[in-house]
Amino acid sequence: MKMMQMILLILVGVCLRSAAAAKLGVVQTEGGLVEGLNIDMGFFRTVEVFKGIPFADVPGKWEKPKPHPGWDGVLVATKYRDRCLQVTLLQTKIHGSEDCLYLNIFVPHGLSVSTSLPVMVYLFGGAFLLGASNDVEVLGESLYDGKEMANRGGVIVVTVNYRVGTLGFLSTGDERLPGNYGLWDQHAALSWVRRNIRAFGGHPDNITIFGQSAGAASVSFQMLSPYNKGLFRRAITQSGVALSPWALQKNPMALTKKIARKVSCWQTQEDDMLACLKTADPVKLTIVGKMNLLAIFGKDPVMDLLDLAPVIDGDFIPDDPSKLFHNAAQFDYLAGVNSMDGHLFAGIDVPSINSMKETTTAEQVKGLLSGLTKEKGDAAITSAFSVYSVHWGLAPYPAIVKKTVADIETDFLFLVPTQIALQLHANNTSGASTYSYLFNMKTRIPGFPRWVEAEHAEDLQYLFGKPFSIPLVYLPRHRDLSGYMIAYWTNFAKTGDPSRGNSRVPVSWPPFTKYHRPYLMINHSMTKSSVSYDLRSFYVNYWTQTYSQLPDAERMEEEKNL
Structure with a gap:
C-alpha cells in the first residue's frame, strides 16, 4: 500500500514539474526577445501571458503605422501599456498616450508547450472614440483578459x-x-501576428479576428x-x-472643419486649416472630438452624435461597404447581435421606456422614428410606425410600447445591418461558411x-469567461x-x-446559406428548439x-422646388 502511495506521489511530482516547465520562456520576435508570465489555471494547465508587445512604432499624427525599430535585451512583457489617447468614459478628461500600439498574447499550455494553435485576435469596441485592449476593470481584471x-x-x-x-x-x-x-493600426497588428505568432505556438494560417x-x-x-487577402x-x-448606420462617416470634411474651429484653426483656405491642425496639441484635438453630452437628450437620436468613424477613402475602404463583399468571400463568417442591443440607446432617446411611472406614447415612438428616418422624410415615419405598431391592438400594454422602442433601435442600428451582411456574405462566398446567432440571455443589470x-455588450462577460474567473x-x-x-x-x-x-456544444448550429437562413438563440438553456429561422424577417x-425604396427627402425637396 505504501509503495502504491509512493508511486502516486512520484507521478504527481513528475506531472507538477512538467506543468511548471510547460512555458515558452524567452521568445524571439522580429523586434527582439520577449518574456511573459505563466499563470496557473489548475489541473496541470497554465496560460502564458505576454502584455505590452509593440507591433508598430509610435505613430505620427494622422500617419499610417510604421514598423517598430526593435529593442535590445529581453522585453519583460508583464504589464499592459497605455491605451491610445482618448477621452474618459464620462468625457471629462483625457487619458492614454500617443505611444500606444501594443498587443497582448495569451498562450495556453497543458503538460507540454503548445504548438500550431488556432489564433483569435480581438478588436475592442467603444464607438471608435474610446476603449483599449485591456479595457473595463472587473474586480481587478480586464474585461478582455484572454486567459479563460x-x-x-x-x-x-x-x-x-x-x-x-x-x-x-x-x-x-x-x-x-x-x-x-x-483601421490601419488593426491591419498592422494582424500583419505582425501573422509574421510572429508561430514563435508563440500559434498557427499563422489559422487566424480568426x-x-x-x-x-x-x-x-x-x-x-x-x-x-487583408x-x-x-x-x-x-x-x-x-x-x-451599420453609425459605422461610416457621411460628411468627414464638415466634421474636420468643426474640430479645426474648436482648436482655433480659423483659416478659410482648407490647406492652411489642415496645416494648422497638424501643429495642434494632440490632447486638445482629442478632447474636442468627444460626443456632445449636452445634446444627448435633444431632438436627434444618440446615433447622430457618433461623429468619428471610418470613411470610404478609395484605398483601405475603396467603395461603399455593401459593394465590397467579394473581398470577404474567402473568410468563414459568424455574426449576430444581442436581442436588446438598442435598449441602451433607446433609453437615452426615449427615457420613459425605463420609467415605472411614465408611459411611452405613440407620439414619442413617432418622434424617435423621425430622427432615425429623416433622410426619407415624413412618409417613412408613417410607414415605419404602422409596421412597428401593427401588433399593439387598440389599447396596448405600456410595456409593449416601451419594448417596441428598444426593438426599433436594435433593428435599425444592429440587427438589420447584420442580417444584410450575413446575406451578402452567403451570396458571395464560394466554399467559406456563414453562421447567424441571436444572444438573448436576460440582462444582469439591476x-x-x-x-x-x-x-x-452583455455577451462579452460570458465570452471572456468571467463566470469562471470571478465565480x-x-x-x-x-x-x-x-x-x-x-x-x-x-x-x-x-x-x-x-x-x-x-469542445462539446449543447446544440448543433446549422450554417446560414443563400436560400436558407437559420440562426442559433444563445442563452443558458439551449435545446434543439434554440435553432430557428428567418430572424425578425418581417422587420428585416x-x-x-x-423603406429603402422610399424616395430620399432631399431629392423630393429639390424636385418640389424645380
Whole structure:
C-alpha cells in the first residue's frame, strides 16, 4: 500500500514539474526577445501571458503605422501599456498616450508547450472614440483578459490597441487627410501576428479576428478591405458591421472643419486649416472630438452624435461597404447581435421606456422614428410606425410600447445591418461558411424593466469567461452559458464550424446559406428548439425593401422646388 502511495506521489511530482516547465520562456520576435508570465489555471494547465508587445512604432499624427525599430535585451512583457489617447468614459478628461500600439498574447499550455494553435485576435469596441485592449476593470481584471478563453478553448488569444477618436478617424474625405488610421493600426497588428505568432505556438494560417460593437464593425471593414487577402482565415462580428448606420462617416470634411474651429484653426483656405491642425496639441484635438453630452437628450437620436468613424477613402475602404463583399468571400463568417442591443440607446432617446411611472406614447415612438428616418422624410415615419405598431391592438400594454422602442433601435442600428451582411456574405462566398446567432440571455443589470433581455455588450462577460474567473458574482447558469459561448467561438476558430472541434456544444448550429437562413438563440438553456429561422424577417424585409425604396427627402425637396 505504501509503495502504491509512493508511486502516486512520484507521478504527481513528475506531472507538477512538467506543468511548471510547460512555458515558452524567452521568445524571439522580429523586434527582439520577449518574456511573459505563466499563470496557473489548475489541473496541470497554465496560460502564458505576454502584455505590452509593440507591433508598430509610435505613430505620427494622422500617419499610417510604421514598423517598430526593435529593442535590445529581453522585453519583460508583464504589464499592459497605455491605451491610445482618448477621452474618459464620462468625457471629462483625457487619458492614454500617443505611444500606444501594443498587443497582448495569451498562450495556453497543458503538460507540454503548445504548438500550431488556432489564433483569435480581438478588436475592442467603444464607438471608435474610446476603449483599449485591456479595457473595463472587473474586480481587478480586464474585461478582455484572454486567459479563460485561451485555456478552455485551446486557442491563443490576442488583444490589440488601435488609435481612436480624432487621432484615429479624422478625415477630409480625400488624400490630404484620408482617415482610417485606426483601421490601419488593426491591419498592422494582424500583419505582425501573422509574421510572429508561430514563435508563440500559434498557427499563422489559422487566424480568426473577432470584435464587438465598433470592434465588430472594424472586423467587418478588415474583411472588406483588399489589403487583408490571405492575412486571416475567419471573422466574427458581435453587434456591429460595416453596414451599420453609425459605422461610416457621411460628411468627414464638415466634421474636420468643426474640430479645426474648436482648436482655433480659423483659416478659410482648407490647406492652411489642415496645416494648422497638424501643429495642434494632440490632447486638445482629442478632447474636442468627444460626443456632445449636452445634446444627448435633444431632438436627434444618440446615433447622430457618433461623429468619428471610418470613411470610404478609395484605398483601405475603396467603395461603399455593401459593394465590397467579394473581398470577404474567402473568410468563414459568424455574426449576430444581442436581442436588446438598442435598449441602451433607446433609453437615452426615449427615457420613459425605463420609467415605472411614465408611459411611452405613440407620439414619442413617432418622434424617435423621425430622427432615425429623416433622410426619407415624413412618409417613412408613417410607414415605419404602422409596421412597428401593427401588433399593439387598440389599447396596448405600456410595456409593449416601451419594448417596441428598444426593438426599433436594435433593428435599425444592429440587427438589420447584420442580417444584410450575413446575406451578402452567403451570396458571395464560394466554399467559406456563414453562421447567424441571436444572444438573448436576460440582462444582469439591476433596475431595468422585466422585459429587457440582453443589453449591448452583455455577451462579452460570458465570452471572456468571467463566470469562471470571478465565480462569486455569478450563478451556475452563467457558467453554463460561458462554457457554451467559449466552445462555439473557439470551435469556429479551429474548424470554421462552431459545432465541430475539441469542445462539446449543447446544440448543433446549422450554417446560414443563400436560400436558407437559420440562426442559433444563445442563452443558458439551449435545446434543439434554440435553432430557428428567418430572424425578425418581417422587420428585416421592411427596412431592406419597403423603406429603402422610399424616395430620399432631399431629392423630393429639390424636385418640389424645380
